[in-house]
Amino acid sequence: MRIQNSLKNIFFGLGAQMLSVSLGFGVRTVFIYTLGVEYLGIEGLFTSVLIMLSLANLGFDSAMIYSLYKPLAEKDNNKIQALMGLYKKAYRIIGLIVLLIGLTLLPFIEYLIKGETTVDHIQIIYLLFLVNAVSSYYFVYKQSIIIADQQNHIISRIHSIFILLSNTLQIILLITTSNYILVLTGQILFRILENIYIGHKANQLYPFLKQKSVVTLSNKEKKSFYENLYSLMLYKISGVVINGTDNIIISVFVGLSIVGIYSNYLLILSTITTILSLIFYSITASVGNLVVQEDIDKKYFIFRVINFSNFWIYGFFTIVLWNLLNPLISVWIGDQFVFNKYILLTIILNFFTTGMQNASTTFRETTGLFKKGKYRPIIAAIINITVSIILAKEIGIAGVLIGTVVSRLSTYFWYDPFVIHKIVFRRKVKVYFGRYIWYSIIVLGSCILTEILCNLIRFGSLIDLFLKGLICLVIPNIIFFLFFRKCEEFQYLMYVISKILNTLNIKKFHEKTVNL
Numbered sequence: 001m002r003i004q005n006s007l008k009n010i011f012f013g014l015g016a017q018m019l020s021v022s023l024g025f026g027v028r029t030v031f032i033y034t035l036g037v038e039y040l041g042i043e044g045l046f047t048s049v050l051i052m053l054s055l056a057n058l059g060f061d062s063a064m065i066y067s068l069y070k071p072l073a074e075k076d077n078n079k080i081q082a083l084m085g086l087y088k089k090a091y092r093i094i095g096l097i098v099l100l101i102g103l104t105l106l107p108f109i110e111y112l113i114k115g116e117t118t119v120d121h122i123q124i125i126y127l128l129f130l131v132n133a134v135s136s137y138y139f140v141y142k143q144s145i146i147i148a149d150q151q152n153h154i155i156s157r158i159h160s161i162f163i164l165l166s167n168t169l170q171i172i173l174l175i176t177t178s179n180y181i182l183v184l185t186g187q188i189l190f191r192i193l194e195n196i197y198i199g200h201k202a203n204q205l206y207p208f209l210k211q212k213s214v215v216t217l218s219n220k221e222k223k224s225f226y227e228n229l230y231s232l233m234l235y236k237i238s239g240v241v242i243n244g245t246d247n248i249i250i251s252v253f254v255g256l257s258i259v260g261i262y263s264n265y266l267l268i269l270s271t272i273t274t275i276l277s278l279i280f281y282s283i284t285a286s287v288g289n290l291v292v293q294e295d296i297d298k299k300y301f302i303f304r305v306i307n308f309s310n311f312w313i314y315g316f317f318t319i320v321l322w323n324l325l326n327p328l329i330s331v332w333i334g335d336q337f338v339f340n341k342y343i344l345l346t347i348i349l350n351f352f353t354t355g356m357q358n359a360s361t362t363f364r365e366t367t368g369l370f371k372k373g374k375y376r377p378i379i380a381a382i383i384n385i386t387v388s389i390i391l392a393k394e395i396g397i398a399g400v401l402i403g404t405v406v407s408r409l410s411t412y413f414w415y416d417p418f419v420i421h422k423i424v425f426r427r428k429v430k431v432y433f434g435r436y437i438w439y440s441i442i443v444l445g446s447c448i449l450t451e452i453l454c455n456l457i458r459f460g461s462l463i464d465l466f467l468k469g470l471i472c473l474v475i476p477n478i479i480f481f482l483f484f485r486k487c488e489e490f491q492y493l494m495y496v497i498s499k500i501l502n503t504l505n506i507k508k509f510h511e512k513t514v515n516l
Contacts, residue, residue, distance in 0.1 A: 023167035040260035048247035068148035095137030139195035142202035166190035307359035308489035314355035346401035380411035
């Protein structure tokens, strides 16, 4: 059942994301030609500001979903009802906090932009971003029970419909009016409607949510939840700082136009990251169920399988991005939007080090290790901001991204695996780090060989892109297969894939085709 639920979540999640990607590139292309790069910079800057404001929500959704795993497994509807009542009140408080902090920042928004800008009505645009962020807190809490119950594919299907309508409206408004304020208003409208509909769907799936709760949480249960929330909030602060301050620092010390150019890279990277994260996020509830029901050996083996999958997927895409990201940007919107190789290296290094944390993050959140090392992320946040600002003054955007990588490697890279292995698996962590180094060496060697072969291609931009894409598809995967075909993790993945194929009835379909 866990495999089937994970498969549904991945399948529908990927479908929704592919639709979002296709429409997102269409919107971005029209955006560039109708409004220009400075508006892209404004969008990237205000998105980052709102990420920082989401500090009020840090860790709440993860702590909430973690709290629901056990009562859902035990079908304890009264406990679920009581928890959801607590979450509803808390989210409304969070929404109010975000609104008040956001309004407090309004007079200082213009100071985040270096030099002059041609963008009009900056404060109105910021207020619309703020309304978009705040509105979610009053509806989104009901998504948590659907996610914790391993039914995230339901949300993905609903999201697909609303993203299609929203992006279509954005393209029409951009072409006909070139009015960014109207575009943002349309986004807000569809965001609110989507969240309302998901809440309605949750009421249909779990009708007891509409009933008045007859059970209240004990003081001990509330205390445990808030202790976990506090610890998780501290732990996630650095994640928000790492991901949310880059555009702000670039805007202040380098310039708004560079934020706009970087946003095109971020669009591609975030698209890939979202798709890949969706795979791991889709199995999170299943891992939570596994943690509740299985023994230590089974947990440890599944962790190794997820970590191995993580290496293969992120290693492959690291090689693809190194060889194809700049050519793709050039073909898509022009050479004037392309960064040099040094900046590209920092962007991709940031991508790889972030992605390689997925297995540790998944197990840390599903095993409830929120209190361990809760103050280390504060150190990571301080390191990130300090190093990024110092290096931004010296080497520009590359320095900001180096600061991000340094802060991550100095905290998350070593501490999460250490805690998980010590407490959950009761094993030494040196095997994990040995594998991490070995995986990284394989990725580096594959990347060098792939780049050498790609550099031999010189036919023309589109043909080059296609042929280099084929090389990137084939060479790394062959190398990975040759090195790891006999390992336990790979063999188990092949077993899981075979079960998935059986679930999809592909073998039966093949037999019918042969008979025809």
